[in-house]
Amino acid sequence: MSKAFLLWWIQVVTVSFAAILIFTYGWFEKLYDADQTKISFIIIVIFIGTSISTGFLSFKSSVEYNKLSNYIWFASETMVTLGLIGTVAGFLLMLSSAFDNLDVSNVENVQKVISNMALGMSTALCTTLAGLVGSVLTKIQMVILENNSNYE
Structure with a gap:
């Protein structure tokens, strides 16, 4: 086994442990x-894919898999892009229906508008966070792979 594969395995175990904790809570x-x-x-x-x-590339450590590595780098950037798309979609959800039927004299109406705005904002922030974390973890894996194998 190569050093790159062992380092990849350490990250996978760490991320899996974190995922179990996240699921538990x-x-x-x-x-x-x-x-x-x-x-x-x-x-x-x-990210899972x-x-x-x-991990496959870390285990094989072969030049013939260079094309797959390009797809992994592309997927890393795609995660960030999807996070930003989710951010924009969240803001659109937040603003699209927020002020349509706003009646400031009706407290229940204002509470409903604020609730809808919060839902849109949570969508925006969650997708951004997921995209950034997935991208960073993927990039860490790829940097470890490229710096610790005969892959180049």
Whole structure:
């Protein structure tokens, strides 16, 4: 086994442990409720796929898999892009219906508007966070791979 594969495995175990803790504390459910677009879960699926691909590359350590590494770098940038798309979608959700039927003299109406705005903002922030974290973790895996193998 190569050093790159062992370092990849350490990161996978660490991320898996963090995912178990996140699941235990119910944060996945909160993320599901907060993200109306569900883009965060698309980002998580892309991250899992790129992690598996990076592990494959770390195990094989061969030049013939250079094309796959380009796709992994592209997927890393795609996670950030999807996070930003979710941010824009969240802001659109927040602002699209916020002021349509606003009656400031009706307290219940104002509370409903603020609730809708908070839901849009949570979508924006959750997708941004998921995109950035997924991208950074993928980039760490790829830098470790490229610096610790005969891959180049």
